[in-house]
Amino acid sequence: MNKHMTYYTAEEATELLKFMINQLAPKSRNNIKSMLARGQFFIDGKAVTQFNHPLKKGQKVGVLSNEGAKKTAALEGVKILHEDDDLIVIDKEAGILSVAGRDHAEDTAYRQVTKYVQEGNRRNRIFVVHRLDRDTSGVMIYAKTEEVKEKLQENWHTIVKERIYTALVEGVVRKPQGKIESWLTESKTMKVYSNDYDNGGKHAITHFKKKQNSANYSLLDVELETGRKNQIRVHMEEIGHPVAGDKKYGARTNPLKRLGLHATTIAFTHPSTGKVVRFTSQAPKSFLKLSR
Incomplete structure (x- = not known):
């Protein structure tokens, strides 16, 4: 357990801010709202910043101490x-x-x-x-x-239910969505190659949906059905739209000064509870700006 976390149990259905004002008295409302904004309140292990987040009877709220918040911020x-x-x-x-x-x-x-x-x-x-x-x-x-x-x-292939990336790729992807399927093999120079027939390589399946595009770039939601090394990078090159900044796999531009690839979502069966948990991270704003 985290020594910087204190837990409080809701005895009735309520809202997060209202509950914490009662639990943390005599702290002021503004002080508690600041803690909320800093992500110091956790429900089911996830930081919650929404003041009116609903609490169920019996649900626990973890409160990260100021010391713990400083260590996280470090x-x-x-x-x-x-x-x-x-x-x-x-x-x-x-x-x-x-x-x-x-x-x-x-x-x-x-x-x-x-x-x-x-x-x-x-x-x-x-x-x-x-x-x-x-x-x-x-x-x-x-x-x-x-x-x-x-x-x-x-049990990775059965435990993981969803694995989605946001990809900024070169050019205008014409199809609104698609599926790429091939067999991947790695060379002695550590580069992965794609083949459209079974040559003994690793079977790889990638699904994509176009979110938006500018004159030079497209923004895609890319879901992995299989998780192979460099799978997205290889498959994007294969359809003629390499990931921006990915010189190794055919990119000619590097507008972000990094790879245009962001792991947005992973959902999987929790090893102890057996429940499906889902974690997300918003794509960088620079990805959105370049594809508008």
Whole structure:
């Protein structure tokens, strides 16, 4: 459990702000509204900032102390979206490695989150469930125990119900939606190639929907039916619309000075509760601006 979190149980159906004003008296209404705006109130492990969020009878509200809020704010390029005894879900900025690469001195999301969970107990650890490329931003999961990590990884294809990315791609995508299916193989130079027949590679399926486009770029919702290495990047190149900034896979422009790829949504069956949980991160405004 997070030592900086205090829990309060609603004895009747009510609204969040009203409930917290009663629970945290004599704190002022403005003080509590500031805590709400800073994301210090958690329901079912998720930070809630909506003052009139409905509470059910028996529902618990976790309140992150000011000290805990400062420690969370101290994270650079990483935001905690959810935390419980099994998992910690983050929103990673572009430019940060998920785990250590060749330069072991470089700060990573893994290192920062490890430091965060060890504030309460030096023996606490986190375990990598999946990764995002350095230049891909968005939602990512770490497990808090090796058992949970293995449970998630071994059943990844059945546990994960939804995995959606926002992609800024070059050119005007004509189709409003589509499906890309191929077999992916990786070369000795670490580049992934796509084949439209089964050549022994890994079967990959990607679905896309166009959200909007400008004269030079299109914004797509991309859903993975399979999760292969560089799958979206390879498939976007295959349809003639490489991800912006992705020189490795055919892009000619780099308007964002990063990869135009953001992990927007992941939904999966929670390993302990058995309930489907869903976590989202809004696409960067720069993606929207370039595709208008």
